[in-house]
Amino acid sequence: MPLYGTALLAGCHLLGIFLGELLGRLLGVPANVGGVGIAMLLLIAVRWHGHARGWLAPRSEEGVKYWAALYIPVVIAMAAQQNVLKALSGGPMVVLAAVLAVLACTSIAAWINRHEPAAAAPVAEIS
Amino acid sequence: MVETLLQKLAVENGLVLSFAIIGLVVLFSEVVARQLTRGRVQGSALAILIGLTLAYVGGRLTGGNKGLADVSYFSGLALMGGSMLRDFAIVATAFEVHPTEAKRAGWMGAIALGLGTIVPFIIGVGTAYAFGYRDAISLTTIGAGTVTYIVGPVTGTAIGASSEVITLAIASGVFKAILVMVTTPMLAKFMRLGTPRSAMVFAGLAGTVSGVSAGLAATDRKLVPYGALVATFHTGVGCLVCPSIFFFVVRALFPAHS
Numbered sequence: 001m002p003l004y005g006t007a008l009l010a011g012c013h014l015l016g017i018f019l020g021e022l023l024g025r026l027l028g029v030p031a032n033v034g035g036v037g038i039a040m041l042l043l044i045a046v047r048w049h050g051h052a053r054g055w056l057a058p059r060s061e062e063g064v065k066y067w068a069a070l071y072i073p074v075v076i077a078m079a080a081q082q083n084v085l086k087a088l089s090g091g092p093m094v095v096l097a098a099v100l101a102v103l104a105c106t107s108i109a110a111w112i113n114r115h116e117p118a119a120a121a122p123v124a125e126i127s
Numbered sequence: 128m129v130e131t132l133l134q135k136l137a138v139e140n141g142l143v144l145s146f147a148i149i150g151l152v153v154l155f156s157e158v159v160a161r162q163l164t165r166g167r168v169q170g171s172a173l174a175i176l177i178g179l180t181l182a183y184v185g186g187r188l189t190g191g192n193k194g195l196a197d198v199s200y201f202s203g204l205a206l207m208g209g210s211m212l213r214d215f216a217i218v219a220t221a222f223e224v225h226p227t228e229a230k231r232a233g234w235m236g237a238i239a240l241g242l243g244t245i246v247p248f249i250i251g252v253g254t255a256y257a258f259g260y261r262d263a264i265s266l267t268t269i270g271a272g273t274v275t276y277i278v279g280p281v282t283g284t285a286i287g288a289s290s291e292v293i294t295l296a297i298a299s300g301v302f303k304a305i306l307v308m309v310t311t312p313m314l315a316k317f318m319r320l321g322t323p324r325s326a327m328v329f330a331g332l333a334g335t336v337s338g339v340s341a342g343l344a345a346t347d348r349k350l351v352p353y354g355a356l357v358a359t360f361h362t363g364v365g366c367l368v369c370p371s372i373f374f375f376v377v378r379a380l381f382p383a384h385s
Binding site: 009010012013016017020023024027029030031032033034035036037039040041043044047048061064065067068070071072073074075076077078079080081082083084085086087088089090091092093094095096097098099100101102104105106108109110112113114116 | 145146149150152153171174175176177178179181182183185186187192193194195196201204205207208209212213214215216217218219220221222223224226229235239242243246247250251254255257258269272273277278281285295297298299300301302303304305306307308310314317318319320322324325328329332333334336337340341344348351352355356357359360362363364366367
């Protein structure tokens with residue numbers, strides 16, 4: 001049943017966010033430290049285990065894949081509620097800081113990626 | 128009477144209405160991208176631009192800070208595009224991650240994450256200095272805001288910055304996130320974005336989940352989970368080092384005059 005997949009996803013999401021909050025507290029930071037990333041790692045592990053032991057039915061996986069497919073629409077809704085007005089009215093310092101930061105980081109990313117070892121293959125199909 | 132009925136319908140079915148509206152935006156963008164640009168511009172890139180434009184219009188109409196979601200008819204967008212569903216959808220994309228690819232590039236992503244925190248911070252501090260700020264608290268807060276728009280206010284509050292400075296820090300972060308959303312598809316070739324490793328490097332450097340997730344969505348959907356895996360650590364790392372180590376360094380460099 002697809003709901004099993006969605007429930008599994010929800011479980012990983014909640015546990016990951018909780019661990020991220022906990023990690024933040026332990027480090028003395030008022031923020032979630034990598035909660036979503038931890039949730040993703042949990043889901044990767046669960047899927048790997050489910051495939052290896054054969055308890056994860058393809059029908060259940062659909063309950064996760066549907067949400068992954070909703071990702072882009074959700075991001076568009078996110079874009080529609082950004083505080084664009086504030087960002088544009090921040091004045092020259094805000095614009096300069098942001099533009100320079102993006103330029104610098106883009107250049108560093110370009111430099112690192114141009115030195116990528118040839119062994120790294122392009123994104124393979126999902127098995 | 129019809130108007131009150133419609134408003135009631137819209138408010139009580141906010142999330143469902145959002146699905147319909149975003150569906151139309153996506154459909155429109157796909158058609159325009161295919162017909163007018165012959166697929167040279169990704170449909171999702173266009174859809175994100177439309178979303179940002181609508182956010183601007185919403186901000187203009189209401190004076191609020193949640194873009195189009197502040198218009199009562201479209202309040203459901205706040206739920207659909209809010210952090211809960213956004214993070215839920217991001218976690219779901221982990222199903223598409225190849226563990227071996229992610230593991231191979233993991234350390235590279237971590238290095239990029241470090242650079243992506245230090246470099247924007249230095250640029251933010253430098254820009255604030257150029258604009259006349261000399262006290263360590265303001266310099267650090269604006270530098271932190273340039274890392275992400277959450278790190279800015281968290282740092283500013285922790286070290287006691289003024290509310291104007293915190294506002295500027297948030298604005299820098301939001302502007303940077305929007306800039307990343309818009310420019311990533313244009314700069315994708317220059318950055319050689321195409322492999323899981325390159326996406327992880329990019330995500331570590333560019334920072335902010337919103338900027339990276341939208342930027343990669345507009346570039347190549349397959350790269351999203353790899354980028355998200357790294358970007359979600361950005362705010363946490365920033366909140367960890369900015370009010371502590373970075374603040375101490377800035378305070379040592381710019382000792383208070385008063």
